[in-house]
Amino acid sequence: MLGLVIPIIIIAVWEFFAIQANNPALLPRVGDVISRLVHPFTDLLDTGSFVRHIIVSASRVVLGFILAAVIGIPLGLLVGRYLLFHRLFSPVIELLRPLCPIAWIPFAMAIFKTYTIADIFGAHYTTNIFGHIQLGMLFVIFYGGFFPIFLNTVHGVKSVKHLYIESALLLGADQNRLFRKVIFPSSLPSILTGLRVGLGISWMVIIAAEMLPGSDAGIGYLIMFSYELAEMDILIASMILIGAVGALLSYGVKVIADRTSVWQAKER
Amino acid sequence: MSFLRVSNVKKTYLGERKEKVIALSKMSFDCRDGEFLCIVGPTGCGKTTLLRLIAGLEQPTSGNIMLADTTIQGLNRETTLVFQQYSLFPWLNVIDNVCFSLEMKKIPKKSRYKKAKKFIELVGLTGFEKSFPYELSGGMQQRVAIARALAHNPKLLLLDEPFGALDERTRHRLQAELLAVWQKEKKTVVFVTHNIDEAIFMANRILIMRDRPGCIDDEIKVDLARPRDRRSQGFLKMHIKIREILEKILTANNQGGETYH
Numbered sequence: 001m002l003g004l005v006i007p008i009i010i011i012a013v014w015e016f017f018a019i020q021a022n023n024p025a026l027l028p029r030v031g032d033v034i035s036r037l038v039h040p041f042t043d044l045l046d047t048g049s050f051v052r053h054i055i056v057s058a059s060r061v062v063l064g065f066i067l068a069a070v071i072g073i074p075l076g077l078l079v080g081r082y083l084l085f086h087r088l089f090s091p092v093i094e095l096l097r098p099l100c101p102i103a104w105i106p107f108a109m110a111i112f113k114t115y116t117i118a119d120i121f122g123a124h125y126t127t128n129i130f131g132h133i134q135l136g137m138l139f140v141i142f143y144g145g146f147f148p149i150f151l152n153t154v155h156g157v158k159s160v161k162h163l164y165i166e167s168a169l170l171l172g173a174d175q176n177r178l179f180r181k182v183i184f185p186s187s188l189p190s191i192l193t194g195l196r197v198g199l200g201i202s203w204m205v206i207i208a209a210e211m212l213p214g215s216d217a218g219i220g221y222l223i224m225f226s227y228e229l230a231e232m233d234i235l236i237a238s239m240i241l242i243g244a245v246g247a248l249l250s251y252g253v254k255v256i257a258d259r260t261s262v263w264q265a266k267e268r
Numbered sequence: 269m270s271f272l273r274v275s276n277v278k279k280t281y282l283g284e285r286k287e288k289v290i291a292l293s294k295m296s297f298d299c300r301d302g303e304f305l306c307i308v309g310p311t312g313c314g315k316t317t318l319l320r321l322i323a324g325l326e327q328p329t330s331g332n333i334m335l336a337d338t339t340i341q342g343l344n345r346e347t348t349l350v351f352q353q354y355s356l357f358p359w360l361n362v363i364d365n366v367c368f369s370l371e372m373k374k375i376p377k378k379s380r381y382k383k384a385k386k387f388i389e390l391v392g393l394t395g396f397e398k399s400f401p402y403e404l405s406g407g408m409q410q411r412v413a414i415a416r417a418l419a420h421n422p423k424l425l426l427l428d429e430p431f432g433a434l435d436e437r438t439r440h441r442l443q444a445e446l447l448a449v450w451q452k453e454k455k456t457v458v459f460v461t462h463n464i465d466e467a468i469f470m471a472n473r474i475l476i477m478r479d480r481p482g483c484i485d486d487e488i489k490v491d492l493a494r495p496r497d498r499r500s501q502g503f504l505k506m507h508i509k510i511r512e513i514l515e516k517i518l519t520a521n522n523q524g525g526e527t528y529h
Contacts, residue, residue: 163355166325170348171420172372181371185359263358263400 028233036237044234045225048217053238054245056132057206057218061249063117063133064141065202072146072198073191076153081183093150101144101205105136105212112136132217137209144205145198152194156187189264192257199253203246219245270298271456272322272424277331279317291317293481295331304450304457306471308464308510310518314482315460319426322458323349335424348417352429354409356401362388362412363397369420387415390449407431407438414446418453427459431466443469447494464510468503469496476510478517486513 011030018027040050047053078085112135118128119135160183168182210220219238226234277295280288291314299305309315320326322333324344333340335347348369356365363384364371370380388394391411401409410430417425427446431439447470450457461467467474471490478485488510492502 163351163353164357166349167351167355167357168368169343170323170325170345171369171416172345173368174372177372181368182357185357188359261359263402 025230025232028236032233033236033240036233037240044222045229045231047222047225050237050241053217053219053222054241056129057210057220058245059129060133060137060218061141061202061206064138065145065199067138067142068145068149068198068202069195072149073153076150077157077179077184080154080157097147101140101201102208104140104143105209108136108139109212112139137206140205140209141202145202148197148201149194152190152197153187156190157183159190160186189257189261192253192261196250196253196257199249200246203249207242271301271336272299272458273334275331277321277328277333279314279321279326280329290481292483294483297475297484299456299458302454302456304459304470304472305475306467307458307460307475307477308462308467308514309477309482310479310514311462313477313479315477316428317482319349319428319458319460323347323426346423347426348420348422349426349428350413350417350430352432354401354406356409356412356416358401361398361400362393365401365412366415366419368416384419387419390418391415391445407434407442410434410442411445414449418449423456425455425457427457429461432462439466446470464507465498468506469498474510476513480521485517
């Protein structure tokens, strides 16, 4: 109940200023935004509904994120465990890490143009979802998700207790099973933290990428488009949806994480 | 014919300021098959290093260690080491922890569970198979660690102050349990402890270590009848004798501050 206090205050302040301004192109009334939100399947400004835009954005994020996880986790395991890989990768990673994913967007747009996944399969004119997954966007999402996943995996592997490794070795584990049965499960809580952070960043990056020219769908695109047409109710409704979907994604990973690493929470 | 033979082992390593530290020097002793050998000594005398060398987790600088006529080179999987710190895998429940070595031997799940249950029963934890380490007390965790070590079926069981972190009552109970297991399984045990009482209660023979550098100072055969009575004359006499030896070591070092109980 206490958690509702601040949202109620915010809504009240918002409503107060909206009435004062009396200009829906500047600040719409709360009711207008809510009436947009309760019709998620209605077409907006001839671009499609909220649901469609969210599906487009979410599929971009999920695909880029899976890519980041599929590369980030194994690479993190290797870099965390083997000095050779650590020496090979750490300089380039230290260099790329502070480079914000959004800074890559213009570069990615220049390189990948508007090519989509569908183009790879030779179908440029298509209405299915793959026609909306631009390679450039995929790249920046991957980039945004990769570092938290990778770095948390490395950290997880490096903090596996020596005691567990020695016990496992004495109990007959070979290198392969030491990895699978000890190092991986022991780093899992840290890996899942990385996935959660990475997914959050991916979601932020996609919104930014979609706001740039060249994009034609997605919730970030809808925000920019409604800004250009001064449709502030759609703009604010979109922002609320971005927050809600982001929270939902994060919650989803947290549920999985809590289930797989109860032991870690209890150990502290 | 000795089962474990440590001969003239020296172990040095680099300290924090890159200085050479001699952990063990001229370390030699034998251990018979089936013997329960206790090693006592002041803190930092290299007791733990010795066990790590026997387990092959570290290599001696010189000298050699033989187990059943084979020189130990690299990891020695004929032994299992039970650590003082709780070393159970926290992401596995009790039965999967006990099963770990059986899983490594690729024994199918059904038969390894059957085997593991036997060892869980042996340490008196039937009913806790599905519990996780964080749900168990320290004493219970160490019992599981012993069961896990036994399931591996090592020729030699190494224990590094396994009951050191436990309260006295639990400690006494676990000592009696470990003795029962030892008698039943007929294992050779090397048990490192800080506690004289524990050593006399458990051992066939006690080695007393000196520090700086660590080596054997004295050896005492414990010929008291089992089960041993802590209040018997023989027990108390032996206690005083070992205590005097240890105090002499400490005074020689002018170290003080440390007491034996």
